[in-house]
Amino acid sequence: MxxxxxxxxxxxxxxxxxxxxxxxxxxxxxxxxxxxxxxxxxxxxxxxxxxxxxxxxxxxxxxxxxxxxxxxxxxxxxxxxxxxxxxxxxxxxxxxxxxxxxxxxxxxxxxxxxxxxxxxxxxxxxxxxxxxxxxxxxxxxxxxxxxxxxxxxxxxxxxxxxxxxxxxxxxxxxxxxxxxxxxxxxxxxxxxxxxxxxxxxxxxxxxxxxxxxxxxxxxxxxxxxxxxxxxxxxxxxxxxxxxxxxxxxxxxxxxxxxxxxxxxxxxxxxxxxxSDDEGLVLPPRLAPIQVVVVPIYKNDEERSLVMAAVEQMTAAWKGRLRFKVDDRDNYSPGYKFNEWELKGVPVRIEVGPKDVAKETVALARRDIPGKAGKSFVPQAGLTERIEALLNEMQTALFQRALAFREAHTADVTSYDELKEQIERGFARAYWAGDTADEKRIQEETRATIRCIPLEQPGSVGRCVYTGRETDRQVIFARAY
Amino acid sequence: MxxxxxxxxxxxxxxxxxxxxxxxxxxxxxxxxxxxxxxxxxxxxxxxxxxxxxxxxxxxxxxxxxxxxxxxxxxxxxxxxxxxxxxxxxxxxxxxxxxxxxxxxxxxxxxxxxxxxxxxxxxxxxxxxxxxxxxxxxxxxxxxxxxxxxxxxxxxxxxxxxxxxxxxxxxxxxxxxxxxxxxxxxxxxxxxxxxxxxxxxxxxxxxxxxxxxxxxxxxxxxxxxxxxxxxxxxxxxxxxxxxxxxxxxxxxxxxxxxxxxxxxxxxxxxxxxxSDDEGLVLPPRLAPIQVVVVPIYKNDEERSLVMAAVEQMTAAWKGRLRFKVDDRDNYSPGYKFNEWELKGVPVRIEVGPKDVAKETVALARRDIPGKAGKSFVPQAGLTERIEALLNEMQTALFQRALAFREAHTADVTSYDELKEQIERGFARAYWAGDTADEKRIQEETRATIRCIPLEQPGSVGRCVYTGRETDRQVIFARAY
Missing domain, CATH: 3.30.930.10 (Bira Bifunctional Protein; Domain 2)
Structure with a gap:
């Protein structure tokens, strides 16, 4: 949401x-x-x-x-x-x-x-x-x-x-x-x-x-x-x-x-x-808190029941996972979900009295917001499941970013195409221009040559600006 | 030396x-x-x-x-x-x-x-x-x-x-x-x-x-x-x-x-x-290099023999000890011993061809310089021996410093005694003076009250300066 x-x-x-x-x-x-x-x-x-x-x-x-x-x-x-x-x-x-x-x-x-x-x-x-x-x-x-x-x-x-x-x-x-x-x-x-x-x-x-x-x-x-x-x-x-x-x-x-x-x-x-419109998204390897546990209860009796289960569950996590049990009494579960989503904690575990009875927990992964990223899983094997999930998320975030970059990178063969493409992302182009050419392009488009990639196609083409033949490709983009 | x-x-x-x-x-x-x-x-x-x-x-x-x-x-x-x-x-x-x-x-x-x-x-x-x-x-x-x-x-x-x-x-x-x-x-x-x-x-x-x-x-x-x-x-x-x-x-x-x-x-x-007159002495827990290995050889044949033994020996150390094998060819063993002594490396291991043959090494501990701190020990069990020695040295350094402090701390009951004692170390004294008294003492002796120890004797005595009765002791010393 x-x-x-x-x-x-x-x-x-x-x-x-x-x-x-x-x-x-x-x-x-x-x-x-x-x-x-x-x-x-x-x-x-x-x-x-x-x-x-x-x-x-x-x-x-x-x-x-x-x-x-x-x-x-x-x-x-x-x-x-x-x-x-x-x-x-x-x-x-x-x-x-x-x-x-x-x-x-x-x-x-x-x-x-x-x-x-x-x-x-x-x-x-x-x-x-x-x-x-x-x-x-x-x-x-x-x-x-x-x-x-x-x-x-x-x-x-x-x-x-x-x-x-x-x-x-x-x-x-x-x-x-x-x-x-x-x-x-x-x-x-x-x-x-x-x-x-x-x-x-x-x-x-x-x-x-x-x-x-x-x-x-x-x-x-x-x-x-x-x-x-x-x-x-x-x-x-x-x-x-x-x-x-x-x-x-x-x-x-x-x-x-x-x-x-x-x-x-x-x-x-x-x-x-x-990150997304819900807040920060962190790759698990750089998340100060990788897992947050939110206990859910309505009264003291439920609280002791749930907290006992949480304690047992997290005993095996020390030294393996960076985790936090959010047992603050003056905030509602909904408030806590929101706060940890904003802060990008990769995995949220919810434990209520019903979960204790069924020996399950609710597990939400931050990289897939909402219901799609939420599942109910058994408490047995939870540590290994979370570890595997964190690895999976680390890879998934990389793959998603890579797919995004590829979808927003295009080969351009004319200056007009270049101008259009840099509105969307990276423009890959053959380049045989000089510094003066680069400056002109920057003035006209606010894009610069980000780099001459070390990986080159090994083929020959015409410079996007001068039309001269060259075997060198470069990446144009607007930059931070 | x-x-x-x-x-x-x-x-x-x-x-x-x-x-x-x-x-x-x-x-x-x-x-x-x-x-x-x-x-x-x-x-x-x-x-x-x-x-x-x-x-x-x-x-x-x-x-x-x-x-x-x-x-x-x-x-x-x-x-x-x-x-x-x-x-x-x-x-x-x-x-x-x-x-x-x-x-x-x-x-x-x-x-x-x-x-x-x-x-x-x-x-x-x-x-x-x-x-x-x-x-x-x-x-x-x-x-x-x-x-x-x-x-x-x-x-x-x-x-x-x-x-x-x-x-x-x-x-x-x-x-x-x-x-x-x-x-x-x-x-x-x-x-x-x-x-x-x-x-x-x-x-x-x-x-x-x-x-x-x-x-x-x-x-x-x-x-x-x-x-x-x-x-x-x-x-x-x-x-x-x-x-x-x-x-x-x-x-x-x-x-x-x-x-x-x-x-x-x-x-x-x-x-x-x-530290001592030989150079820096480091407690093992704060030593960037805890063990230095100096291979000793006269020719290429001896070098390969010794280095093979060193490699085998140190394979088990990774993750357990912070160590360095000093295999520089352009420096003599004596030069290396000197350098690592100056830098305070707690343990030095020397390995020569004879050691390889006898399956021993020479071991020198930095906190006891010279021959007294050197011994010949079997290669078998060396890792555990070094770990135990590092712990022993950590304790020994603390005990030595504590003994030194105790030997250089004395109870003083008069201002003259105080003046004498601060030439040697800490003067422990009953104190009922005020800030003006402290300032005068500092001007006259360059010593200050370092602290009112949290551990007090629970007895009563006369203030070293004012003669007033008090149950409070303080430590006087010159300070860095």
């Missing part, structure tokens, strides 16, 4: 998003701190699950976590700005501290490339010091003008990996390992969000990078969301920050560096991939 | 501390960012283990994690400063952002009481909204003049819990639950650091708190380090930030709030409790 507190997606997708963030109690606009949010308990619990799953992969691929300072000398940022055309972050400046004006202001890190570059330059002397494989989990700040919870805020939370290598090949291998084994693997398996892995065009790549790889996901309104980027920085940053090493032939070389990051933006992607 | 790179404790304790931080590769002074440090991989890995063990306890006691903004409007801090006498943090101010002067500067949070108070005031309406039990893991900043890695830095990392309750009794219960079940339990069981649980005097308590509880640990130089504080804030902060609720009788009441925190300072406490 559509909920009054949530605007329907078909009516206003942007308002729907804000309603979900509010009603699922994920975050609140801070108001007194411009462009910032308070991440509330449910939102932060999702982020913690994301962090752990990402961190496991980051460590499994040989990286260690470190922590660099929040503040960066302004001169470091200016140096980068000079060096890298197009890099001009909107930043927050600390000009006073300890009651005095600072001789040189500090910038609250918008990203840590520069300060990390400074230390890498100190730490790296010889090829024996390489590779350096570090990551940090941190808050960063960019003074954005138009903000939306999770998608774009002044302060946000992310991980930023920064590595240094002896050869270009190693740096490229690292960049792709992160793209595949960390980001795509995490987003597809944990978030149940299918992604297209690709390379950014010259126009879209990170300023100063040799090559930027990305994973792109489709939201329910057909727009793209970049769910992670991994940059091969070549020797550009090493030159800017003098990161050199003595190689095996005793020659001084610039190191090859990479950087890669994903942020709390992924929570926005999660919401916009799976 | 004492190491040249580390100043002996008996020569210069402060320099010894800095040497340990550097040689164990825990942190580096940032230099280009005043008063800040870079926490390096080994240091951050220890902090992550601490965080997880603390976070488990914080959640087990019913709290949820949230995240409030890094920046706080300056007016919020000024309001607190007016309200709470003595609260005048040295802060860093953001006065420019997005290229423009800000109408009102922001402060980088020195602690989040004020901004959290603002939101609690919005969120709390009725007694049904209480208790509110939130915690956040965050970086905070205080513009300190004299800094030392981990012990006192401009930026540091901590958790800050902030709760609101309907009654004073509940707030007091919460304050003590955190002290006992979270902080003391964590510090004693995980860090193997014995603590004295106590109440702060009026002079030493958190400004604005009704009561401040703390746990105090003794470092190897006899000085005290406050390892955690838990404050019952009464209704003071609720008054300052207008945190009110409608109670069951429909009357508007101020909420009762608490706050509590521990920080990366605990890494300093860990170092100064257990």
């Amino acid at each position: 559509p909920k009054e507190v949530i605007t329907q997606r078909s009516v206003d997708y942007n308002q729907w998003y804000l309603d979900i963030v509010r009603e699922a109690d994920l975050a609140e606009v801070a108001e007194v701190v411009r462009g910032c949010i308070v991440v509330k308990a449910h939102g932060w619990a999702i982020w913690e699950l994301m962090q752990r799953a990402l961190d496991d992969r980051i460590k499994a691929t040989g990286h260690a976590n470190v922590q660099f300072p929040l503040l960066i000398p302004k001169s470091f940022i200016m140096k980068e700005a000079e060096h890298v055309e197009g890099f001009a972050p909107e930043v927050a400046e600390v000009t006073r501290a300890g009651g005095e004006e600072l001789a040189e202001p500090y910038i609250i890190r918008p990203t840590s490339e520069t300060i990390i570059g400074y230390f890498y330059s100190k730490w790296i002397r010889s090829y024996r010091d390489l590779p350096l494989l570090y990551n940090q989990w941190a808050n960063v700040m960019r003074w954005e003008m138009r903000t939306r919870p999770f998608l774009r805020t002044a302060e946000f939370w992310w991980q930023e990996g920064h590595t240094a290598h002896a050869t270009e090949a190693e740096a490229e291998e690292e960049t792709l390992r992160i793209l595949h084994d960390v980001y795509a693997d995490f987003v597809e398996k944990e978030m149940a969000v299918p992604v297209i892995r690709g390379l950014k065009t010259e126009k879209e790549k990170f300023p100063g990078a040799l090559r930027s790889y990305c994973i792109e996901a489709m939201m329910q309104d057909g727009r793209a969301l970049q769910a992670g980027t991994s940059h091969n920085l070549g020797q550009n940053f090493a030159r800017a920050f003098d990161i050199t090493f003595t190689d095996q032939n005793n020659t001084i070389q610039y190191a090859w560096t990479t950087s890669w990051g994903v942020s709390t933006r992924l929570i926005g992607a999660l919401i916009m991939t799976h | 004492p190491k040249e790179v580390i100043t002996q404790r008996s020569v210069d304790y402060n320099q010894w501390y800095l040497d340990i931080v550097r040689e164990a590769d825990l942190a580096e002074v940032a230099e280009v960012v005043r008063g800040c440090i870079v926490v390096k991989a080994h240091g951050w890995a220890i902090w992550e283990l601490m965080q997880r063990a603390l976070d488990d306890r914080i959640k087990a006691t019913g709290h949820a994690n949230v995240q409030f903004p890094l920046l706080i409007p300056k007016s919020f801090i000024m309001k607190e400063a007016e309200h709470v006498e003595g609260f005048a943090p040295e802060v860093a101010e953001v006065t420019r952002a997005g290229g423009e002067e800000l109408a009102e500067p922001y402060i980088i949070r020195p602690t989040s009481e004020t901004i959290i108070g603002y939101f609690y005031s919005k969120w709390i309406r009725s007694y049904r909204d209480l208790p509110l039990l939130y915690n956040q893991w965050a970086n905070v900043m205080r513009w300190e003049m004299r800094t030392r890695p981990f012990l006192r830095t401009a930026e540091f990392w901590w958790q800050e819990g902030h709760t609101a309750h309907a009654t004073e009794a509940e707030a007091e219960e919460e304050t003590l639950r955190i002290l006992h079940d979270v902080y003391a339990d964590f510090v004693e069981k995980e860090m193997a650091v014995p603590v004295i649980r106590g109440l702060k005097t009026e002079k030493e308590k958190f400004p604005g708190a009704l009561r401040s509880y703390c746990i105090e640990a003794m470092m190897q130089d006899g000085r005290a380090l406050q390892a955690g504080t838990s404050h019952n804030l009464g209704q003071n902060f609720a008054r300052a930030f207008d945190i009110t609720f409608t109670d069951q009788n429909n009357t508007i009441q101020y909420a009762w709030t608490t706050s509590w925190g521990v920080s990366t300072r605990l890494i300093g406490a860990l170092i100064m409790t257990h």
Whole structure:
């Protein structure tokens, strides 16, 4: 049943998003701190699950976590700005501290490339010091003008990996390992969000990078969301920050560096991939509460009967399922159903006196709202049934998102077709244009080339814009 | 064998501390960012283990994690400063952002009481909204003049819990639950650091708190380090930030709030409790690497022989022990022994060709340096032996620290005795003085009352300073 507190997606997708963030109690606009949010308990619990799953992969691929300072000398940022055309972050400046004006202001890190570059330059002397494989989990700040919870805020939370290598090949291998084994693997398996892995065009790549790889996901309104980027920085940053090493032939070389990051933006992607007009929908692997049990009773006698059954039932769940028994007395079952639907709990178990007598429970799965998703099942074998169902839902959400993306992706062979298709979703097209062409298309359509997919058809066609023959396809879309 | 790179404790304790931080590769002074440090991989890995063990306890006691903004409007801090006498943090101010002067500067949070108070005031309406039990893991900043890695830095990392309750009794219960079940339990069981649980005097308590509880640990130089504080804030902060609720009788009441925190300072406490002139000593439960295996060989043939044995041996360790096989070819075994001793790895296993033949290994325990801590043991049953040894070491470190504290704590009955004893460690004394007396003693001796222990002798004696009769004992010490 559509909920009054949530605007329907078909009516206003942007308002729907804000309603979900509010009603699922994920975050609140801070108001007194411009462009910032308070991440509330449910939102932060999702982020913690994301962090752990990402961190496991980051460590499994040989990286260690470190922590660099929040503040960066302004001169470091200016140096980068000079060096890298197009890099001009909107930043927050600390000009006073300890009651005095600072001789040189500090910038609250918008990203840590520069300060990390400074230390890498100190730490790296010889090829024996390489590779350096570090990551940090941190808050960063960019003074954005138009903000939306999770998608774009002044302060946000992310991980930023920064590595240094002896050869270009190693740096490229690292960049792709992160793209595949960390980001795509995490987003597809944990978030149940299918992604297209690709390379950014010259126009879209990170300023100063040799090559930027990305994973792109489709939201329910057909727009793209970049769910992670991994940059091969070549020797550009090493030159800017003098990161050199003595190689095996005793020659001084610039190191090859990479950087890669994903942020709390992924929570926005999660919401916009799976949720519906009833509220948040969470893939079981990232659900802070996977199962909620709502006991139903009318009097104390029924209460003890039901609660005894619930206790017995859930005894086996500890350590296997993340669950909550909602035994609040001052709220009705209907109120509770509504609240946990809004918050996206994958499975709801209802237990009343009749269920106790029949040794059954009512089971509702969040990904299929209403009666269609509700069934009555025996208490015997319930734990295994729920575990199997959670796995099934994890797969089903991925498949549904994949089917949606495929249904909203089309090959286009003319500029007119492209313009039409980007109203619906992704437009796949042969492309032989240049940066100026891309800019013109963006001005005219607000669509950009999201990526040059790593998987290419291996065939030849005519560029959708210039008509030139090419074997390269790209994905056009409007993006978050 | 004492190491040249580390100043002996008996020569210069402060320099010894800095040497340990550097040689164990825990942190580096940032230099280009005043008063800040870079926490390096080994240091951050220890902090992550601490965080997880603390976070488990914080959640087990019913709290949820949230995240409030890094920046706080300056007016919020000024309001607190007016309200709470003595609260005048040295802060860093953001006065420019997005290229423009800000109408009102922001402060980088020195602690989040004020901004959290603002939101609690919005969120709390009725007694049904209480208790509110939130915690956040965050970086905070205080513009300190004299800094030392981990012990006192401009930026540091901590958790800050902030709760609101309907009654004073509940707030007091919460304050003590955190002290006992979270902080003391964590510090004693995980860090193997014995603590004295106590109440702060009026002079030493958190400004604005009704009561401040703390746990105090003794470092190897006899000085005290406050390892955690838990404050019952009464209704003071609720008054300052207008945190009110409608109670069951429909009357508007101020909420009762608490706050509590521990920080990366605990890494300093860990170092100064257990480490020795050989380097860092870590309790096994907080050791990122619990066992290091150093294979010993002279040629390729021996290498394959030894590595095959090592592989077989460690196959059973995955998921049971945090271990590392140090198979670097470009470093000698002696170099490796030294490095892992410096880094405090609890157990070292050496395997050479003779060990393979005899089906033994050499085992060295870090808490007993040199030959005394080395033994030759069979490969059969090695996993269980190591697990048992790690448990034994965890207990032994705690017992050693406890014995040290007891040996350096004395009852004093005169001011002269007190002055003498605080050169050695803790002075336990009857106390009936007032704040002015405490201040005088601090000026004359640099010692403060660390706490009024919760465990009191239940007997009566004469105040060490005023001579008045009292049943209250306190602990005097110089403190970090």
